[in-house]
Amino acid sequence: xxxxxxxxxxxxDDDASVRDALVSLLASVGQKALAFATPEAFLASGCPDGxxxxxxDVRLPDRSGLDVQRDLVAAGVFAxxxxxxxxxxxxxxxxxxxxxxxxxxxKPFRDQDLLDAIQRGIRIDRARQERAAELEGWRRMEAALxxxxxxxxSLVAQGHANKEIARSLAISEITVKVHRAQVMxxxxxxxxxxxxxxxxxxxxx
Amino acid sequence: MPPPPDxxxxxxxxxxxxxxxxxxxVALLVAGLLAVAPFAxxxxxxxxxxxxxxxxxxxxxxxxxxxxxxxxxxxxxAVALLPLAATYLFVGLTAATWALTFPGVFSAxxxxxxxxxxxxxxAAFRRLAxxxxxxxxxxxxxxxxxxxxxxxxxxxxxxxxxxxxxFAAAAVTWMAVEMAAAAPGFMVDERVSTATWTLVLWASIVxxxxxxxxxxxLELTVLDLWLLVTLAAFFIEILLLGFLASGxxxxxxxxxxRAFGLASTAVVALALLAETAALTVRAxxxxxxxxxxxxxxxxxxxxxxxxxxxxxxQPLSAIVTxxxxxxxxxxxxxxxxxxxxxxxxxxxADGARAAQVVTNLRSAFGARPIARVAVDIPDLLRSAIMLAxxxxxxxxxxxxxxxxxxxxxxxxxxxxxxxxxxxxLGNAFEAVSSARGASRAVKVRAWAGGDHVHIAVSDSGPGMxxxxxxxxxxxxxxxxxxxxxxxxxxxxxIVEAHGGRIAARPGQGGGAVIEFSLPSEAPRx
Numbered sequence: 028x029x030x031x032x033x034x035x036x037x038x039x040d041d042d043a044s045v046r047d048a049l050v051s052l053l054a055s056v057g058q059k060a061l062a063f064a065t066p067e068a069f070l071a072s073g074c075p076d077g078x079x080x081x082x083x084d085v086r087l088p089d090r091s092g093l094d095v096q097r098d099l100v101a102a103g104v105f106a107x108x109x110x111x112x113x114x115x116x117x118x119x120x121x122x123x124x125x126x127x128x129x130x131x132x133x134k135p136f137r138d139q140d141l142l143d144a145i146q147r148g149i150r151i152d153r154a155r156q157e158r159a160a161e162l163e164g165w166r167r168m169e170a171a172l173x174x175x176x177x178x179x180x181s182l183v184a185q186g187h188a189n190k191e192i193a194r195s196l197a198i199s200e201i202t203v204k205v206h207r208a209q210v211m212x213x214x215x216x217x218x219x220x221x222x223x224x225x226x227x228x229x230x231x232x
Numbered sequence: 233m234p235p236p237p238d239x240x241x242x243x244x245x246x247x248x249x250x251x252x253x254x255x256x257x258v259a260l261l262v263a264g265l266l267a268v269a270p271f272a273x274x275x276x277x278x279x280x281x282x283x284x285x286x287x288x289x290x291x292x293x294x295x296x297x298x299x300x301x302x303x304x305x306x307x308x309x310a311v312a313l314l315p316l317a318a319t320y321l322f323v324g325l326t327a328a329t330w331a332l333t334f335p336g337v338f339s340a341x342x343x344x345x346x347x348x349x350x351x352x353x354x355a356a357f358r359r360l361a362x363x364x365x366x367x368x369x370x371x372x373x374x375x376x377x378x379x380x381x382x383x384x385x386x387x388x389x390x391x392x393x394x395x396x397x398x399f400a401a402a403a404v405t406w407m408a409v410e411m412a413a414a415a416p417g418f419m420v421d422e423r424v425s426t427a428t429w430t431l432v433l434w435a436s437i438v439x440x441x442x443x444x445x446x447x448x449x450l451e452l453t454v455l456d457l458w459l460l461v462t463l464a465a466f467f468i469e470i471l472l473l474g475f476l477a478s479g480x481x482x483x484x485x486x487x488x489x490r491a492f493g494l495a496s497t498a499v500v501a502l503a504l505l506a507e508t509a510a511l512t513v514r515a516x517x518x519x520x521x522x523x524x525x526x527x528x529x530x531x532x533x534x535x536x537x538x539x540x541x542x543x544x545x546q547p548l549s550a551i552v553t554x555x556x557x558x559x560x561x562x563x564x565x566x567x568x569x570x571x572x573x574x575x576x577x578x579x580x581a582d583g584a585r586a587a588q589v590v591t592n593l594r595s596a597f598g599a600r601p602i603a604r605v606a607v608d609i610p611d612l613l614r615s616a617i618m619l620a621x622x623x624x625x626x627x628x629x630x631x632x633x634x635x636x637x638x639x640x641x642x643x644x645x646x647x648x649x650x651x652x653x654x655x656x657l658g659n660a661f662e663a664v665s666s667a668r669g670a671s672r673a674v675k676v677r678a679w680a681g682g683d684h685v686h687i688a689v690s691d692s693g694p695g696m697x698x699x700x701x702x703x704x705x706x707x708x709x710x711x712x713x714x715x716x717x718x719x720x721x722x723x724x725x726i727v728e729a730h731g732g733r734i735a736a737r738p739g740q741g742g743g744a745v746i747e748f749s750l751p752s753e754a755p756r757x
Contacts, residue, residue: 044550134549138556
């Protein structure tokens with residue numbers, strides 16, 4: 028199951044036996060795991076760097092796992108969550124899935140079910156991290172544009188022809204073409220559709 | 233716990249305050265008698281006009297008293313109250329016909345026809361009926377104390393009581409009107425009575441004294457105390473009407489006697505009314521308290537079940553995961569025996585932990601002794617059925633009760649035994665509510681057999697299969713979508729803790745019967 032050495036699973040369960048057993052199970056398939064008794068201890072350990080996912084016991088002593096999941100998001104932990112519960116009922120699992128959990132397992136669960144869910148979670152998290160990294164790159168590139176180039180990119184991405192852009196910015200069409208070439212180079216866009224896609228992603232945040 | 237039934241007028245022993253109040257009323261009556269005596273034979277002119285008002289007041293008060301006595305009978309099943317209710321009803325109704333036939337009130341000859349004897353004939357029956365009714369009550373009380381009749385169909389008993397009183401009142405009035413000519417001459421004219429009338433009064437006095445003595449030999453209740461006061465007023469009324477007023481109507485003594493009679497009837501009716509109001513308030517309150525307790529118990533049980541599930545599920549879940557991990561450590565290209573061994577050790581520890589949870593649970597619940605008192609099975613059934621009333625209504629079920637006439641007491645914990653009954657009734661209601669169209673009957677029977685009291689709850693529901701019957705008392709065997717499957721298991725635990733047995737069997741005409749027996753205490757004296 029190991030795909031990348033820095034991928035990690037976080038386990039939050041108040042029961043020490045369950046924690047130890049889970050850590051050992053993951054270790055037996057070469058997966059690094061860190062276990063915490065409380066969500067506070069997990070949050071205090073700092074945000075994970077590599078792709079990760081969280082295995083969260085729904086029935087923690089103080090608060091419900093659903094609340095904890097909300098706290099994780101609030102603290103900037105976007106790793107996918109797998110709920111494990113000793114007494115899952117249908118409304119609870121529905122609520123968990125709606126809140127963004129990728130899997131809801133009832134204890135005791137089949138080890139393969141958990142491992143599959145973890146693998147899926149990590150894949151989702153890796154994709155998320157890659158997209159985030161890509162976006163971060165584009166942000167940096169966008170920052171290198173001049174104000175005029177940013178205007179030109181915006182108009183080009185919205186589908187305006189060079190002539191229209193020249194008219195609305197009160198510059199010559201030649202100048203628009205120069206700006207546009209600069210934008211394509213600085214944003215590392217190989218084609219107009221790619222530039223449009225990058226622009227949309229930047230707009231979406 | 234519902235409050236013991238000793239707050240009810242018909243059952244409660246009088247307090248010193250009750251006795252003082254009764255004595256004070258009697259003293260007032262005697263003082264009134266003495267005050268009126270010198271003027272007793274003075275006529276009160278044109279006082280016929282007051283007779284309708286007097287009769288209306290009497291009718292209203294007697295109806296109130298009769299209604300409340302019937303209500304107390306319905307609540308308590310005390311059959312002795314019925315003859316008393318019938319008497320009050322009869323006396324009230326005949327007060328109306330007495331006034332209607334009174335010469336010179338509605339018409340010179342009385343409204344219903346007849347002659348001047350008619351009113352006196354009705355009066356004679358009324359004079360005799362009241363002490364006779366009290367005597368009937370005393371006899372019924374003694375009968376009831378000996379174990380009493382099996383109480384079946386209380387509604388018919390009430391209807392019968394009312395019918396008898398109505399019929400008697402109608403018959404007496406008809407007779408007085410139609411056969412007045414054949415009656416012994418009670419009246420010389422519209423006002424003055426004969427010596428024959430005085431014989432009636434003597435008979436009434438003898439009956440009143442007999443009723444008073446009979447009442448005094450009973451174990452007195454508050455109701456009896458007020459009946460004694462009423463008898464005293466009745467006695468004084470006769471003295472005033474018949475003797476001090478020289479048997480002449482519409483005199484000071486005659487009216488004073490009427491007033492005393494009315495006052496004593498009012499005392500009984502108002503005492504009953506106050507008691508009934510208080511009873512209703514208390515019944516509602518106790519029902520609310522009991523419902524809250526029931527809800528709390530259910531909530532506690534659910535929380536307990538959830539916590540047991542959690543406590544045992546955690547080690548079990550750890551065991552499963554550890555075993556899976558151990559297999560994976562051994563399945564590796566280079567098996568990691570040390571890691572697998574560590575998992576096996578963890579499995580052993582978690583297994584011990586799960587067992588400890590069960591042990592703790594057993595010691596928490598098994599070792600508690602239960603407080604035992606003498607439990608009256610009919611009382612227990614009544615309170616359980618009262619509590620289950622709203623559930624029965626919801627299920628559209630009709631409950632019938634069949635009690636053997638004298639059941640021995642049972643040593644036990646009333647709250648726990650009531651819980652058994654409530655669980656069984658609840659199951660029965662649920663069983664019959666699924667029966668489509670067919671009758672939704674739930675029957676509770678109790679009888680004594682050997683040295684046990686047997687109680688059976690049967691229903692007309694779909695019944696149970698052999699499998700269901702065999703496993704009915706095992707935990708978590710619910711056939712209900714929301715059931716925990718603990719109800720019958722709890723019943724069995726409680727019954728067996730009381731030294732009894734519980735069993736399920738198919739009913740004779742379909743449905744299911746759950747029967748349990750409890751060892752009886754000493755036989756009832």
